[in-house]
Amino acid sequence: MTLQAELRVHRDGFTLELDLVVEQGEVVALLGPNGAGKTTALRALAGLLPGSRVTADGSSWDGLPTEKRPVGVVFQDYLLFATMSVLDNVAFGLRARGARKAEADAAALRWLTRVGLAEFAKARPRTLSGGQAQRVALARALATSPELLLLDEPLAALDASTRLRLRSELGRHLRDYPGHTLLITHDPLDAMVLADRLVIVENGRVVQQGTPREVVRQPRTDYVAHLVGLNFYRGVADGTEVRLDGGGTLTVAEPARGPVHVVFAPSAVSLFTERPAGSPRNTWRAVVAGVEQHAHTTRVDLDGSPAVFADVTTATVAELRLRPGDPLWVSLKATEIHTYAR
Structure with missing residues (x-):
């Protein structure tokens, strides 16, 4: 029935x-x-x-x-x-x-x-x-x-x-x-x-x-992205490059074309005080906007292009001595990013 x-x-x-x-x-x-x-x-x-x-x-x-x-x-x-x-x-x-x-x-x-x-x-x-x-x-x-x-x-x-x-x-x-x-x-x-x-x-x-x-x-x-705990953006894809509506560009592993949604987990984001060695596919500068304890991890709110949430361990917080206003480098592997048509 x-x-x-x-x-x-x-x-x-x-x-x-x-x-x-x-x-x-x-x-x-x-x-x-x-x-x-x-x-x-x-x-x-x-x-x-x-x-x-x-x-x-x-x-x-x-x-x-x-x-x-x-x-x-x-x-x-x-x-x-x-x-x-x-x-x-x-x-x-x-x-x-x-x-x-x-x-x-x-x-x-x-x-x-x-x-x-x-x-x-x-x-x-x-x-x-x-x-x-x-x-x-x-x-x-x-x-x-x-x-x-x-x-x-x-x-x-x-x-x-x-x-x-x-x-x-x-x-x-x-x-x-x-x-x-x-x-x-x-x-x-x-x-x-x-x-x-x-x-x-x-x-x-x-x-x-x-x-x-x-x-x-x-x-x-x-709202839905926040509900399920993901970083969420809108952008336009051209092959493996996505230009985000709010500013910034991300390189993705799977090619796409046209308007897309872009998501990745905060746990996929890595933070560094200096630009990381090697050639990460996505690296950009950001500033710590806030730090909040979430169960066994710490959620770091970062202003940048794009703005992003990162989930890190308490040990990472201590090592980086994270405080609002601190400049950092953000790194994200292309394989961690998921895109789908809008």
């Missing part, structure tokens, strides 16, 4: 024009910067905003009030009912759809067992950890057997160690879920690990979509 959505929302000077297709059993991640329209899309799909046309296997959801839509939602802050027990929270959707209390409670307990929280059935939400609250919210969303599961930044409120464990657990539940899943997130790791397909939106429009592998290999905008 295929779920198709045509979202056309105009509000407060912002316009969302988004067409989505989600196959049964598929997890689609909707990514984008703040203000791109992700939350607007979620609210439209849930029936909280006018302007959406949604069909599932030819059956239209148009005109259905929110409570009648076959949709389950896990909100970023989970929004558990503080005055209800955990069991009553999970049973709430079933009761709202007319199930008798005994039937709803039995189903809720089965779901709590599946997420490993049956022992907390009588507890209040305020006694739960962030990870436990997330699992209760997921159980509540899935208890009604929705056709569409909406996940709004489901791991954002968790600390790093809990997030790692819950990401794996959430992935297992999503693999078992037979419906359609739309994951709203700004976190590229959540998207890459959990989703089968990525849809990237900027300013209310789709700018790129594809499998995680496709998006990582060929980003189409600056």
Whole structure:
């Protein structure tokens, strides 16, 4: 069964024009910067905003009030009912759809067992950890057997160690879920690990979509390149030479012609205090604009033609004594550069 959505929302000077297709059993991640329209899309799909046309296997959801839509939602802050027990929270959707209390409670307990929280059935939400609250919210969303599961930044409120464990657990539940899943997130790791397909939106429009592998290999905008951690440029290729739109020229290994995108990893960039010996294919002068620690590496922001990000080790930082304003030589092998048509 295929779920198709045509979202056309105009509000407060912002316009969302988004067409989505989600196959049964598929997890689609909707990514984008703040203000791109992700939350607007979620609210439209849930029936909280006018302007959406949604069909599932030819059956239209148009005109259905929110409570009648076959949709389950896990909100970023989970929004558990503080005055209800955990069991009553999970049973709430079933009761709202007319199930008798005994039937709803039995189903809720089965779901709590599946997420490993049956022992907390009588507890209040305020006694739960962030990870436990997330699992209760997921159980509540899935208890009604929705056709569409909406996940709004489901791991954002968790600390790093809990997030790692819950990401794996959430992935297992999503693999078992037979419906359609739309994951709203700004976190590229959540998207890459959990989703089968990525849809990237900027300013209310789709700018790129594809499998995680496709998006990582060929980003189409600056935002997407930043998301996947690549240096990204636009230029015009003439054989193995690419003239970059922002200034500078790069030599590449694979010949090309016409407008291209150019990408390479920050880890492919080498830094020197003096011009490197030999004949590197790409060498240019730059000035350190900033230095920032990134996990086990250091990200160096360099102004030059072109400007570039370099990822180096802490030992390299100490050896070069990198400080903002320092002049350096940048070196990059042609074989490390990837180009593709614009």
